[in-house]
Amino acid sequence: MLPVLPVLVPLGAAALSLAAWGRPRAQRALGVAGTAGLLAAGLALFARVSADGVQVVRLGGWPSPFGIAFVADLLSAVLVVLAGVLGLAAAWGSLSAVDAPRQGHGYWPALHVLLAGVAGAFLTGDLFNLYVWFEVFLMASFVLLSLGGTRPQLAGAVRYVVMNLLSSTLFLAAAGLLYGMAGTLDLAELSQRLRAHPSPALVSAVAMVLLSAWGIKAAIFPVFAWLPPSYAAPPAPVAALFAGLLTKVGFYAMLRVFTLVLAPAGAVPRELILALAALTMVTGVLGAVAQGEIRRILAFHSVSQMGYMLLGLGLGTPLALAGSIAFLVHHSLVKSNLFLLSGAVELTSGTDRLDRLGGLWASRAGLGIVFLVTAFSLAGIPPLSGFWAKLALLRAGVDAGAWGMVACAAAVGVLTLLSMTKIWGEAFWKAAPSGPAAAGPAAGARGGPAPAGPPAARGAAGLLLPAGALALLIVGLGLAAGPAMRVAERAAAGLSDPSAYVRAVLGPGGLR
Amino acid sequence: MGPWIALAVGGLWAAGIFLLLRRSLVKAVLGLALLGYATNLLLVAAAGAARRAAPIVPPGAEALPAGAADPVPQALVLTAIVIGFGVQAFVLVLLKRLHAETGSDDLDHLEGRGP
Numbered sequence: 001m002l003p004v005l006p007v008l009v010p011l012g013a014a015a016l017s018l019a020a021w022g023r024p025r026a027q028r029a030l031g032v033a034g035t036a037g038l039l040a041a042g043l044a045l046f047a048r049v050s051a052d053g054v055q056v057v058r059l060g061g062w063p064s065p066f067g068i069a070f071v072a073d074l075l076s077a078v079l080v081v082l083a084g085v086l087g088l089a090a091a092w093g094s095l096s097a098v099d100a101p102r103q104g105h106g107y108w109p110a111l112h113v114l115l116a117g118v119a120g121a122f123l124t125g126d127l128f129n130l131y132v133w134f135e136v137f138l139m140a141s142f143v144l145l146s147l148g149g150t151r152p153q154l155a156g157a158v159r160y161v162v163m164n165l166l167s168s169t170l171f172l173a174a175a176g177l178l179y180g181m182a183g184t185l186d187l188a189e190l191s192q193r194l195r196a197h198p199s200p201a202l203v204s205a206v207a208m209v210l211l212s213a214w215g216i217k218a219a220i221f222p223v224f225a226w227l228p229p230s231y232a233a234p235p236a237p238v239a240a241l242f243a244g245l246l247t248k249v250g251f252y253a254m255l256r257v258f259t260l261v262l263a264p265a266g267a268v269p270r271e272l273i274l275a276l277a278a279l280t281m282v283t284g285v286l287g288a289v290a291q292g293e294i295r296r297i298l299a300f301h302s303v304s305q306m307g308y309m310l311l312g313l314g315l316g317t318p319l320a321l322a323g324s325i326a327f328l329v330h331h332s333l334v335k336s337n338l339f340l341l342s343g344a345v346e347l348t349s350g351t352d353r354l355d356r357l358g359g360l361w362a363s364r365a366g367l368g369i370v371f372l373v374t375a376f377s378l379a380g381i382p383p384l385s386g387f388w389a390k391l392a393l394l395r396a397g398v399d400a401g402a403w404g405m406v407a408c409a410a411a412v413g414v415l416t417l418l419s420m421t422k423i424w425g426e427a428f429w430k431a432a433p434s435g436p437a438a439a440g441p442a443a444g445a446r447g448g449p450a451p452a453g454p455p456a457a458r459g460a461a462g463l464l465l466p467a468g469a470l471a472l473l474i475v476g477l478g479l480a481a482g483p484a485m486r487v488a489e490r491a492a493a494g495l496s497d498p499s500a501y502v503r504a505v506l507g508p509g510g511l512r
Numbered sequence: 513m514g515p516w517i518a519l520a521v522g523g524l525w526a527a528g529i530f531l532l533l534r535r536s537l538v539k540a541v542l543g544l545a546l547l548g549y550a551t552n553l554l555l556v557a558a559a560g561a562a563r564r565a566a567p568i569v570p571p572g573a574e575a576l577p578a579g580a581a582d583p584v585p586q587a588l589v590l591t592a593i594v595i596g597f598g599v600q601a602f603v604l605v606l607l608k609r610l611h612a613e614t615g616s617d618d619l620d621h622l623e624g625r626g627p
Contacts, residue, residue, distance in 0.1 A: 128588055135595045142602055146609070154610045155622035161603055162540055166532065168599075169547045172592055173554050179585060180558030 002048055003057045003072040005041040006080045006119040010034055010087075014112035024100065027108040031091040034112050038119065039084030046077040050487075054494075054504035056125070064125070064505050065186035071125035073501055074491040075325060079122045079252060082329055085473070086244040086336050087115045089466040093237040093340050096462025097347065102148050102235065110147070114140035114241070121249050125505055127175050127185040130253060134171065134217070138164055141246060144238045145230055156230035163226040167216035174209040181206070187260055188505035191498065194265040203267040210257060211269075217250025220310060221279040224303040228287070231299040236343020236463060239295065243302055244336030248328055251309050255324065258313060259495040260502075273314035278408045281307030285415040294342040294352040294427065297419055298335065301378065304412060305331045311409060312393055315400050321492035323392030326485060330377070330385040330477065337374045337470040340463050341367065345427060347460040354423065359432030367464060368428045370471045375424065377474050379417035385477040388485060517557040524550030537610070537617045541603050548596040552589045559585040 013034025020026040049055055049072050057070040072080075091111065098107060117137025124130050146157040179185055181202060182193040197203055212223075219227040227247070231239050262268050284304025291297045305327070312324025344367055345360065346352045361368045377384035390413060397406040477484050494500060502511050524546050531543025559582040567580045607617065614621050 128591075132591065132595070135599070139598065139602065142606070146606055149609055149613065151613055154606070154613055157606060158537060158610060158619075158622065161606060162532065162544065165544050165599060165603070166547070169544070169551050173551045176551065176555035176558045176585065176588070179555075179588070180560075185584075 001057065002041075002045050003055050003070040003076075003123055004059075006038055006045060006084070006123065007070075007116050009037040009041050010112040010116035010119065013037065014109045014116065017108040017112060022104070024103055027103065028095055031094065031108045031111065032088070035084065035087035035091040035115065038115055039081065039088050042077070042081035042084040042119075045072055046074075046081050049074055049077040054501055056504050063507075064510075065184045065189035068129050069125040069186065069188075069505055070123050071188075071501065071505055072123055073494045073504075074487070075252075075255070075494060076122045078325070078329065078487065078491055079248070080119050082248075082332055083115055083118050083122070083245060085470075086241060086332060087111070089336065089340065089470055090237040090241040090244075092466040092469075093240065093343070093463045094235075097237055097343055097459045098235045099148075105147060106143060107147060110140045110143040111241070113137070114144065114245075118245050118249055122252060125187050127178060127187060127190065127257070129185075131168070131171050131175055134249070134253075135168060137246070137249070138168065141242065145234050145242075148235075150233070152229070153233040156233040159226040160230040163216055163223070167213045170209055170213035170216075174206050174213060177206050177209070186505070187257065188498075188502040188510065191261045191264055191502060192506070192510065194261060194267075197265060200266055203262065203265045204269070207258070207262050207267040207269065210262075211254070211272075214250045214254045215276070218247045218254065218306055218310075219250075219303050220276055220306055221283050221303075224280070224284065224306075227303060228291075228296050228299040231302065231339070232293065232295040236340055236346065239343070240336040240339035243298070243339050244332040247302060247306060248332055251306065251313075251328065255313060255321075255495065259316075259321070260498045263316070264498075268316070270314050270316060273310055274402065274405060277307045277310035277314050278405060279307075280304065280310060281408060281412045285412045285419070288419050289415060289422075292354050294345060294354065294357075294423055295339070297423060298338050298342060301416060301419065302335055304416065305335070305378075307412070308390065308393055308409060311405055312396065315393075315396050315402065315405075316496075317396055317400060318489070318492050318496045319392060319399065320396035321495050322485065322489040323389055323396055325491050326392060326488040327386075327389035329488075330389045330474075333470055333474055333477070334374055334378045334386065337467050337474065338371075338378065340467040340470070341371050341374065344460040344463040344467065347456045347463070350456075354426035356433060357427040358430045359428075361428040363432075364460075366468075367460075370464065370467050371428065372424065373471045374467075374474060375420035377478065379420050380413050381417075383478045383481070385474050385481070385484075388478065388481040392485065392488075514557070514562070517553060521550050521554045521557065524553070535619045537607055537619060541600070541607060544603065545596075545600060548592070548600075552592055552596075555585050555589045555592065 013030055017027045017030045055072045058067050060067055114137050117133050120133035121130055124133055142161055145160060146153055182190050184190055194203055216223045231243055258268050281304050284300050288297045288300035291300060308327050309324050312320040342352055349357055377386045380386040380390040394406055499511055528543045528546035531539045563579050563581045565580045567576055567583045569576055611617055
C-alpha cells in the first residue's frame with residue numbers, strides 16, 4: 001500500500017479541493033494539508049524502503065509483467081520526499097503570494113494533480129504508465145502556467161505546451177516500438193528481454209527516440225528554448241515548483257530507463273550524452289550571463305545545471321550516478337528556493353529587472369541572508385550542499401579520465417558564481433535607484449498582489465518563511481553531507497546494479 | 513500491409529513536423545494532431561498489422577488462436593486517444609485566449625513585437 005500512497009494523497013486532496021470550489025479558506029487549508037500529507041507519505045515510504053529494500057505493489061493483483069506494478073526503490077523514495085518538500089514550500093508560499101482570483105479558479109486542484117502526476121512518474125514500474133503520469137502532470141502544469149492569462153504567461157505557455165506535446169508524442173512512439181520489439185512494457189521485464197534482443201542497433205534507435213523525448217522535458221541542449229519564457233511568467237510559487245520538479249522528472253525517466261532497461265542491452269550512447277552534457281552546461285550558463293532579469297538568469301541556470309546531472313549519467317560509474325542523484329536533490333531545493341526569493345524581491349520592489357533594483361540589503365537584510373546562502377549553494381561554495389554534489393561528479397570525472405568534462409564543469413561553476421554575484425551586487429548591494437523608474441511598472445504583473453501595498457509586503461513575508469525553511473534544509477544537507485551522500489550512493493548502487501529491482505518485481509526467477 | 517502502414521506513419525509524421533515549423537499557431541495545433549494520429553497508427557502497427565482476428569479465446573481452448581490481434585496495443589491506443597483529445601481541447605482554448613489577447617495567431621506577435 002505504501003508505494004501507492006504518495007499518489008493517492010494528492011489525488012484525494014485534488015478531489016476534495018474541487019469539491020470545495022468557491023470556498024477559498026477550505027481550499028487553502030487543503031493545499032497545505034495535502035502537500036504535508038504527501039511529504040509524510042514520502043517519508044514513511046523512504047523509511048520502509050531504507051530498512052526493507054525495494055517495495056512493490058501490483059495493482060489489481062495481476063502478477064508482473066501482465067499487470068502494472070508500482071515500484072519504490074531508494075531513488076524513487078528520495079524523489080517522492082523531495083516532491084513533498086517542494087510541494088509544501090510552494091503551497092505555503094502560495095497562501096500569500098498568489099492572488100485571490102487565481103486561487104479561486106482552480107489553482108489548488110491543479111497543484112495537487114501536478115504533485116500526484118510527479119509522484120506517479122517517480123513510482124511506476126511500467127513504461128506506458130510512465131507516459132500516462134507524464135500527461136497527468138503536464139496537463140496540470142499547463143493549467144498552472146496559463147492560469148491568469150496575462151500576455152507573457154500565454155506566450156510562455158504556447159511554447160511550453162507545443163514542445164511538451166511533441167516530446168510526449170515521441171515518448172509514446174518509443175513505447176509502442178519497444179512493445180513491438182519486446183512484447184512487454186514492464187520496465188523490469190523489458191530489461192531482461194532487451195538484453196537478449198537480436199538487433200542491438202534497433203534498440204539503440206529507440207533509445208535515441210527516448211533521449212529526444214526526455215531531452216525536451218529535461219530542457220537539455222539544443223531543445224531548452226521553451227524553458228526560460230515559461231519559468232519567467234507564472235507566479236513565483238508556480239515557477240518554484242516547475243523549476244524544482246518538472247525538468248527533474250524528465251531526467252529521472254532517463255536515469256531510470258537508461259540504467260535499468262537500455263544499459264544491459266548496450267544501447268546507451270555515453271559519448272553522445274557526455275557531449276550533450278557539456279553543451280547544455282556551457283550554453284545554459286552563457287545564456288544566463290546575458291540576461292538582465294533575475295527570473296531569466298535563474299531559468300538559464302536551470303538549463304546549465306541539467307548538464308551536471310547528465311554528466312553523471314554519461315559517466316555511468318556508481319560514484320557518478322551518486323553525484324547525479326545528489327545534484328538532482330540539491331538543485332531542486334536550491335533552484336526552487338531561488339525562484340521563491342525572486343518572487344519576494346518582485347513583491348517588495350515591483351520588478352525583477354536588475355537595472356531597476358537595488359538597496360535590498362539595506363532594507364531587507366533577512367531576504368539578503370537567505371538569498372546569499374542559497375545562491376552560494378548553487379555556485380557550489382563549501383560547505384553547502386552544492387559543493388558536495390559537484391565534488392562527487394568531479395571526482396567521478398577524474399576517475400574516468402574525462403578531463404575535458406571536468407574542466408568544463410569547473411569553468412561553468414565559476415560562471416555560475418559570477419551570475420549569482422551579479423544578482424547579489426545589483427539587487428542587494430548597490431544603492432536603490434532613485435526616480436520614478438524605481439516604482440513598480442505593471443501592478444501584480446506576475447500574479448501576486450499589487451506591489452508596494454500592504455498585501456505585497458505580506459506576500460513577500462509569506463514567501464520568505466518557506467524560503468527560510470528551505471535554506472535551513474540546504475544548510476542542513478551541507479552539514480550532514482556524509483549521511484546524505486551515503487543515501488545517494490545506495491540509491492545509485494540500485495541503478496548501476498538493478499538486479500534487486502528486477503528480483504523484487506519479477507520474483508526470484510525473473511532475473512535471467 | 514506493413515510497408516503501407518509504415519509509409520502512412522512516416523508521411524503523417526513529416527506533415528505534422530512541417531506544420532509545427534510554420535509560424536501560424538493554428539497550423540501548429542493541426543500538426544500536433546497529425547503527429548498524434550501517426551503515433552497511434554504506429555502503436556497498432558507495432559503489434560503486427562497482419563494479426564487481425566478478434567482476440568477471443570474460443571470455448572474449450574486454452575490460448576488465443578493464431579492470427580488473433582494483440583489486445584494490449586489497442587488498449588494503449590485507446591488511452592492515447594483519450595489523452596490526446598483532452599490535450600487538444602486545452603490547446604484550442606489556449607489559442608483562443610491568446611487570439612483574444614494579441615489579435616493574431618502568429619508566433620512573432622507573442623512577445624509584443626507585432627501590432
